[in-house]
Amino acid sequence: MKVPKLMAYCLLATGALAFSGCSRNPVTGKKELVFMSPEKELATGQQAHPSIVATMGLYEDKNLQDFINVKGKAMGAISHLPNLSYQFHIVDSPVVNAFAVPGGYVYFTRGIMAHFNNEAEFAGVLGHEIGHITARHSARQQTKQGIGQLGVILGAVAFPQMAQGVQGLVGSILLSYSRAHETESDEIGVGYSSKIGYDAREMADFFGTLKKLSDESGHVIPTFQSTHPDPGDRQVKVKALATEYQQKMPGTYQVNRDEYLRRIDGIIYGEDPKQGFVENMVFYHPELKFQMPVPRDWGYENSPQQFQMAPKDGKAMMILTLAQGKTLEEAGQEVLKQFNLQALESQKTTINGNPALVMVSKQAPPQQQQGQPQQAQTPENTVQLATWLIQYGGLIYAVHGMTYQATFNTYASTFKGVAQGFRSLTDPEKLNRKPDRIQIKAVQRNGTLQAALQDYRMPANKMKELSVLNGMELNDQVTKGMLIKTLGK
Known part of the structure; x- marks a missing residue:
């Protein structure tokens, strides 16, 4: 995630289609x-x-x-x-x-x-x-x-x-x-x-x-x-x-x-630390100087403009991104407008000393197209959101937690815990983290891929990942002089 390319992950409306x-x-x-x-x-x-x-x-x-x-x-x-x-x-x-x-x-x-x-x-x-x-x-x-x-x-x-x-x-x-x-x-x-x-x-x-x-x-x-x-x-x-x-x-x-x-x-x-990285289920962003927890056992994906998290069953999602607007109130209205939402409640608060606005909203009924039947909204097909807009470092961050209305209460406390964990990052080690880079090395002796990786002092907790990266199994045979991928700074 980086400033200031907002939302719209490779997505944009293209206008009316041409009939050919x-x-x-x-x-x-x-x-x-x-x-x-x-x-x-x-x-x-x-x-x-x-x-x-x-x-x-x-x-x-x-x-x-x-x-x-x-x-x-x-x-x-x-x-x-x-x-x-x-x-x-x-x-x-x-x-x-x-x-x-x-x-x-x-x-x-x-x-x-x-x-x-x-x-x-x-x-x-x-x-x-x-x-x-x-x-x-x-x-x-x-x-x-x-x-x-x-x-x-x-x-x-x-x-x-x-x-x-x-x-x-x-x-x-x-x-x-x-x-x-x-x-x-x-x-x-x-x-x-x-x-x-x-x-x-x-x-x-x-x-x-x-x-x-x-x-x-x-x-x-x-x-x-x-x-x-x-x-x-x-x-x-x-x-x-x-x-x-x-x-x-x-x-x-x-x-x-x-x-x-x-x-x-x-x-x-892997992740370029300057764009943010996860360690011990905490998302750190050295360039923007903040950190935020990731729910236990949730998957995550970081892109230059937003950070996404979801449980493995895919029944909910959280997104951290930058909000549009000069004030919290403007940002809140932009969220409702951009995603066609109906506000259910809104409240000002502070999160770790930062001014914030908390909103709960739901997906507005879609506009009915002429000649098309209107699908009734139910708790099972209507998306509900909890949104925290946080003013920090001269920017406004949006933390969205979303699921269907039927399961909203199940995830509400998780959403809240993540948003309230947003805070400044001051740890020098995290602020100065360097990216991993692939380093191509020649195998030093005949043996297994695992032995070859150990010769280059690759950590034990990276062995499985390195085997996938090399397109091999750890017990596959390699020969002296063969090129393999290792990791370094």
């Missing part, structure tokens, strides 16, 4: 009815890109950026839309993810770049994302959702996806691609990465890495519901697709492990 009628899909060759023209897709991407950059930030690494540009342009040239002006960017997020927006914009987080173990894994995911664009999944999904649904569609290879039940409360509407579209993009990714000379079986192995991350995702916001196929299932299917492709098209397919590892030597790994 029947058009031929570049990938399938079939005619289909779509409500978004190619020109509108391009305009959508052009409109979304500045917001994405402002919200997430770009990761500055010229050599790595040059690499993804070269590979991306090569793949774009053999894609089903070779004349599209593709753009490729690395965004400054530790989350393991890649996504695309209409019009040729493809993004990789530094988190996913750190987890790739060779160029072929990267190429497979690159092909998957370009596949979302060339197969016009955005236009097809917009058509399926209807003209009344507005929003930039992100095609993500990994996770997390925001909950449909609270989408309107975190900025705008995020439309996830369907499982069928994800599966189609996997198949396209196999073809595209193979055509530029990479072994697509490595793409399958990367889904194995995603499966391990998913199984141990205590640090990732759990989903209320997922539209993505299970990574383990995708690993099996992609492996079969890649094998079938190579049987039909025999040739030499590259992996380029060492070349890729050398490219990411020194990349920041």
Whole structure:
């Protein structure tokens, strides 16, 4: 989380959809009815890109950026839309993810770049994302959702996806691609990465890495519901697709492990402390000089503009971000207006010496569209929020706790405990914390991955994490001189 890119995590309204009628899909060759023209897709991407950059930030690494540009342009040239002006960017997020927006914009987080173990894994995911664009999944999904649904569609290879039940409360509407579209993009990714000379079986192995991350995702916001196929299932299917492709098209397919590892030597790994980090279930922000507790056994996700937390069953969520407005009262009105909420109660208070405003509100009934039946609001489908607006350091912070009305009382004390734990950060060790960086080292002797990591004095509590980072098991055999990932400052 950093100042002052607020709310709207890669989300923005795009205006009225253009009706383009029947058009031929570049990938399938079939005619289909779509409500978004190619020109509108391009305009959508052009409109979304500045917001994405402002919200997430770009990761500055010229050599790595040059690499993804070269590979991306090569793949774009053999894609089903070779004349599209593709753009490729690395965004400054530790989350393991890649996504695309209409019009040729493809993004990789530094988190996913750190987890790739060779160029072929990267190429497979690159092909998957370009596949979302060339197969016009955005236009097809917009058509399926209807003209009344507005929003930039992100095609993500990994996770997390925001909950449909609270989408309107975190900025705008995020439309996830369907499982069928994800599966189609996997198949396209196999073809595209193979055509530029990479072994697509490595793409399958990367889904194995995603499966391990998913199984141990205590640090990732759990989903209320997922539209993505299970990574383990995708690993099996992609492996079969890649094998079938190579049987039909025999040739030499590259992996380029060492070349890729050398490219990411020194990349920041995990949370960048200056943007905030969690330690012993406390969120610290050295740059903004505050700290706040994280509920026990809750998952969390930090992005440049907000910090999110949720229990593993996904039935509630908390968000810390910056509020708009010059006063607490203005900020409160902005929250109600921005998220279409009805205020139930409001009270001024102080939190650890900081002026604060506490509000309880609920989701307002949606506007009824002509010809559409009005869905009745019930405690089970109506979101209720507790919001603490805290004035600190010349800024106003918003701490939102949200769940459905039926379960609000269950989480109310947890919400309150987190908000009232917001306080100034004065610990010099936390204020001066440096980020972890990946350091590529050569194995010193034949043996297991665990032994090789121990030779470089990697801590015992990092061993499992490092095995996932290396795409291996701790008892896998390594040989002297082999390159592996370690962590350092």
